[in-house]
Amino acid sequence: MKIDVLTLFPEMFAGPFESSIIKRARERGLVNINLVNIRDFSVDKHRTVDDAPYGGGGGMVLQPGPIFRALDSLRARGGAGMVVLLCPQGLRFDQGLARALAVAESLALICGHYEGVDERVREEVDLEVSVGDFVVTGGEIPAMLVVDAVCRLIPGVLGEPGGAEDDSFAGGLLEYPQYTRPRTYRDRTVPEVLLSGHHGEIARWRRQEALLRTLVRRSELIDPTLLAPEDRQLLSALARRLRELGLN
Numbered sequence: 001m002k003i004d005v006l007t008l009f010p011e012m013f014a015g016p017f018e019s020s021i022i023k024r025a026r027e028r029g030l031v032n033i034n035l036v037n038i039r040d041f042s043v044d045k046h047r048t049v050d051d052a053p054y055g056g057g058g059g060m061v062l063q064p065g066p067i068f069r070a071l072d073s074l075r076a077r078g079g080a081g082m083v084v085l086l087c088p089q090g091l092r093f094d095q096g097l098a099r100a101l102a103v104a105e106s107l108a109l110i111c112g113h114y115e116g117v118d119e120r121v122r123e124e125v126d127l128e129v130s131v132g133d134f135v136v137t138g139g140e141i142p143a144m145l146v147v148d149a150v151c152r153l154i155p156g157v158l159g160e161p162g163g164a165e166d167d168s169f170a171g172g173l174l175e176y177p178q179y180t181r182p183r184t185y186r187d188r189t190v191p192e193v194l195l196s197g198h199h200g201e202i203a204r205w206r207r208q209e210a211l212l213r214t215l216v217r218r219s220e221l222i223d224p225t226l227l228a229p230e231d232r233q234l235l236s237a238l239a240r241r242l243r244e245l246g247l248n
Contacts, residue, residue, distance in 0.1 A: 001154055002032045002106035004079055005143055006070050008049065008113055010035040012140045022148060025157045033147065034079075038062075041069040050114055059115035067110060067121050074108060081106030083125045086139030086146070087116060090128030093146060097129070101146070102153035109146060111139030172226055173214045176206040207231070212238050216247070 005013065016022065017033055025031045039047040043065065050060040074080040082104045091097065101107060110117070110125065122128065131142040151157055179190040193205045211231065214221055215238055224232060 001030070001102075001104070001151070002034070002079060002081065003147055003150075004034045004036055004074055004106070004108040005111065005147070006036045006038055006067065006108060007111040007138075007140055007143070008038050009111075009138070009140055010037050013144065016144045016148070021157060022151055025151055025154070028156070030154055030156050031151050036070050036074070038066045038070055041066040041073070053115065057115075061115050062113055062117040062121070064118040064120045067117065068124065071108065071124060079106060080108045082127065083108045083110065084146070085110045085112060085117065085122065085125040085128045086131070086142040087112045087128055088130050088133075088135050090130040092133075093129050093131045093142075093149075095149070098146070098149040099153055102150045107150070109139075109143045111143050113138040172221055172223055173210045174218060174221070176209040176213065208234055208238070211235050215239060215242070 007013070013033075013035055017026070022031070022033075026033060038049055042048050048063070049066045050062050053059070053061045071080055071083065082101070084101070084107060086109060110121070129142075129146065131145055136142065179194060183190050183195070191205065193201050196202065211222075211234055215235065222235070224235075227235065
């Protein structure tokens with residue numbers, strides 16, 4: 001996958017994209033991340049990219065010219081692909097959207113800044129994406145989040161085949177609890193079922209715990225139409241037990 005990030009601050013990406021899983025994915029050629037400095041497409045000696053808004057008001061607005069020229073440059077070289085604007089007004093980013101973006105051949109992420117972008121820029125984008133109902137100083141950190149979530153879904157990026165399949169949200173549920181050595185730590189022990197070697201029982205325990213954790217923490221995520229009959233029976237029993245305990 002090719003990902004172009006259009007930003008005013010390319011230096012912000014050095015740490016996140018030069019370490020851990022993203023770094024290894026780049027080194028193996030599974031993802032090509034290209035940082036595009038929007039200021040390089042300004043046409044004046046001061047590298048101006050923003051101006052005061054028409055109609056008055058506080059703050060500055062990103063001009064359309066530098067962004068349009070940056071996209072034109074990418075397209076002239078066969079790039080750009082799906083153009084995504086990071087902004088608070090966009091579609092809420094979630095695991096489903098990450099999966100949808102992960103199948104694209106190339107993405108161009110535009111990092112908004114200041115009071116936002118000139119409205120005409122929106123006419124050039126395919127999708128507007130928000131990472132939550134809050135406002136940050138620019139689109140750089142949201143872009144990092146989107147890149148990380150998308151890249152780990154690209155086949156081969158994670159060391160374990162299918163390693164993302166059991167993640168929280170991957171199947172509509174939060175992930176089950178995980179344990180590792182030591183078996184006992186500060187009087188807290190690993191559940192016996194995980195030490196049993198009985199794969200069927202372990203799978204059942206994990207499914208039960210995922211259902212329970214989702215029911216308690218994020219019940220709105222549960223879609224009964226996506227559950228198997230045994231899941232629905234188990235969920236009903238868990239909900240009944242929680243009510244008896246006064247926890248639901």
